[in-house]
Amino acid sequence: MGRYVVTGSASGMGAAVAEALRTxxxxxxxxxxxxxDVTADLSTEEGRRAAIDAILEKSGGELAGAVFAAGLGPARDRERVIVEVNMAGVTDLLEALRPALAASEKAKVVVFGSNSTTATPFVPARAVRALLRGDRERATAILRRRGPMLSGPAAYAASKIAVTRWCRVHGTAPEWAGEGIRINVIAPGPVMTPLLKxxxxxxxxxNVRSFPVPVRExxxxxxxxxxxxxxxxxxxxxxxxxxxxxxxxxxxxLRGRDWPRAVPLHTVPRVLWQMYRAPKKGQVAQY
Incomplete structure (x- = not known):
């Protein structure tokens, strides 16, 4: 049995995960x-630091895994808080907890993303890039230009796009995957949580009820x-x-014909291109 961190553990999906782990x-x-177990406000740098310190103390420096379920949904005039919790509330904690995760064999991390990453229009790419650079002030300014009706949904989707990309890029790097840490993302649609209610x-x-869900529940x-x-x-x-x-x-x-899609040739890393190169005479093709 191992020690797991679960953010957003007091309600909704986080509470269900925490209960399943304890069971x-x-x-x-x-x-x-x-x-x-640890009360902290993940929307502030001080709150995140307090959470990190408490986790490291309670875990003894070793974690079998972590689940990042804490998050804020779309809300008007809360763009900065949304990106702080949904982005920094994951990445700041993960970076600080990486040694504790690496200390456990094959640690698993699950980050809650959202299907809003592929279902929300008018999300400014510049805001996503700013979030990935850690410039949340710039991202917030860009998002607010969407106006009072669109800025909340755009902030939510941008934060989930950014954190998902962060997990895919960093999670496959030597300091994460190479250290035995598996980072994956779960992207729920509408789930009957207090937020949805x-x-x-x-x-x-x-508008919420008109959102298309093919299984109709x-x-x-x-x-x-x-x-x-x-x-x-x-x-x-x-x-x-x-x-x-x-x-x-x-x-x-919404995107039935968009994925899967073959990777464009110009984006293929050199090492991968060499793997699939035509074999020379007397060699066996590498696949």
Whole structure:
């Protein structure tokens, strides 16, 4: 049995994951703003530092894995807080906890992304690039130019795009994958959490209900927790940088012909090109 960090452990999908881990006999270090093993505000640098210090103390410097379920949904005039929690609340903690994860054999990390990364229009690419550079002030300024109606959804989608790309790029690097740490992303669609319930009861209920979900039902926190448990298990030893979409078919409905797509030749790394080069006489092709 191992020690796992779960952010957003007080409610919704984070609470379901924490419960599933504890039921399986693992030790959980839950992080949330209240009602958690570690209370911390991940929207501030001080709060993230406090969370990191508490995790390292409680874990003894070794973690079997981590699940980053804390996040803020789209909300008007909260663009900066959204990107702080959804981006820095993952990347700052992961970078600080990397030695503790590397100390455990085949540590698993699951980051909650969102199918909004592929279902939200008008997301400024410049904001995503700014987030990946760590310039959240610049990203917020760009997002606010979308206006009061679009800036909240754009901030949410941009933060999830950025954190997903961060996980795919960094997660396959030698200091992560090479140290035995598997980072993967789960991208849920609408899940019946307190956040979704508040949206269904609020002024935007009509828009929320019109969002296309081919299976015609919402997901549940327990369903997502079962997926996360699989991604934390030995079955995920060969998963790295993968995005698992669990959204009732929305992503496939909107982008059914966009993926999979062959990688453009000009983007193929040299080492990969050499692997697939035509063999010389007397050699066997490398595949």
């Amino acid at each position: 399986a006999g693992h030790t959980v270090i839950g992080i949330d703003r209240d009602t958690a 508040s949206q269904l009861d609020g002024p935007s209920a009509k 919402y997901g549940t926190p327990d369903q997502l927790a079962q997926w996360v448990m699989l991604m934390l298990s030995p079955a995920a030893d060969f998963m790295c940088g993968t995005v698992v979409t669990v959204d009732g078919g929305t992503e496939a409905l």
